[in-house]
Amino acid sequence: MSTHQYDLLIIGAGVSGSALLYETARYTSIQHIGIIEKYAAPARVNSLSSNNSQTLHCGDIETNYTLDKALKVQRAARMLANYCLSQPDKDHLIYKYPKMVLGVGARECELLRARFTQLEPHYPNLRLFETKDIARIEPAVATGRNGQLRGEPIVARTLGRYRRARDFLIPRLQNIPGVEAAAPPGAMYAFFRIRGVADSLDFCKRLVAEHGLGLAPGSAFGPEGEGFVRWCFAASEARLADGIERLERAVRGEKPLRAP
Numbered sequence: 375m376s377t378h379q380y381d382l383l384i385i386g387a388g389v390s391g392s393a394l395l396y397e398t399a400r401y402t403s404i405q406h407i408g409i410i411e412k413y414a415a416p417a418r419v420n421s422l423s424s425n426n427s428q429t430l431h432c433g434d435i436e437t438n439y440t441l442d443k444a445l446k447v448q449r450a451a452r453m454l455a456n457y458c459l460s461q462p463d464k465d466h467l468i469y470k471y472p473k474m475v476l477g478v479g480a481r482e483c484e485l486l487r488a489r490f491t492q493l494e495p496h497y498p499n500l501r502l503f504e505t506k507d508i509a510r511i512e513p514a515v516a517t518g519r520n521g522q523l524r525g526e527p528i529v530a531r532t533l534g535r536y537r538r539a540r541d542f543l544i545p546r547l548q549n550i551p552g553v554e555a556a557a558p559p560g561a562m563y564a565f566f567r568i569r570g571v572a573d574s575l576d577f578c579k580r581l582v583a584e585h586g587l588g589l590a591p592g593s594a595f596g597p598e599g600e601g602f603v604r605w606c607f608a609a610s611e612a613r614l615a616d617g618i619e620r621l622e623r624a625v626r627g628e629k630p631l632r633a634p
């Protein structure tokens with residue numbers, strides 16, 4: 375077996391490792407550079423085009439960016455877009471698609487309006503759509519089941535209901551021995567680990583069959599989700615309390631109290 379010595383050895387040939395390889399080979403005097411990839415080809419994980427959303431982030435819809443950061447990202451994104459557009463096969467490299475950030479509820483809508491005013495001078499293609507504009511483009515987003523425009527108070531009330539359900543469920547989950555649950559800041563799901571559960575799909579199948587409780591296995595959301603389960607808490611407190619009882623009996627390995 376031959377041995378090689380490298381001055382720089384890069385582990386992982388995703389976009390970061392490959393870019394580092396290019397940069398160091400092109401712009402430094404380092405002589406021997408190697409890259410090691412555990413899969414048979416580069417970019418098989420997050421950097422594979424079918425494994426990510428392929429969005430060129432340019433700071434316009436990233437609501438957590440300061441203006442300074444957005445403009446820095448915009449400069450870098452322009453360089454990449456210009457590079458792609460200068461290539462002979464540009465039609466296979468880069469596509470134009472609209473992207474959107476949606477505000478729900480009075481507070482988010484106010485933040486987005488303020489952000490629009492701040493960003494508009496720097497992003498000439500940016501548009502602000504109010505509820506009626508959204509209803510024209512995609513009615514189902516803006517209307518309720520009765521076909522009428524959804525008023526903000528309805529959205530606010532819905533959020534309030536989910537928050538109450540979350541605050542009801544999480545402490546009760548945390549009281550079950552072996553359950554490690556953190557309160558989600560948003561969404562209507564609790565995603566929590568159950569110590570000792572190595573196969574979340576098998577656990578959830580048994581939970582439904584034996585205890586009449588339907589939770590989603592964490593493994594359905596990727597390998598990192600193994601050992602976790604997901605609980606949608608858009609339900610009444612009585613239903614959640616009943617579910618807690620069923621889960622606790624399942625985790626303790628006890629028989630169900632009553633037939634599911």
Ligand SMILES: Cc1cc2nc3c(=O)[nH]c(=O)nc-3n(C[C@H](O)[C@H](O)[C@H](O)COP(=O)(O)OP(=O)(O)OC[C@H]3O[C@@H](n4cnc5c(N)ncnc54)[C@H](O)[C@@H]3O)c2cc1C
Pocket residue numbers: 385386387388389390391410411412413416417418419420421422425426427428429430431
């Ligand atoms: C669902 C999803 C959507 C996304 N959408 C976007 C988007 O729209 N726009 C955007 O800009 N970004 C997006 N991202 C993020 C983007 O895909 C990643 O930030 C980027 O691909 C990370 O590249 P990387 O090279 O750092 O990591 P990776 O692509 O994960 O590469 C790491 C490489 O290291 C290898 N490796 C790991 N350990 C070892 C080892 N011990 N020995 C050898 N090799 C090893 C792995 O096999 C892999 O090939 C998204 C990510 C996801 C998951």
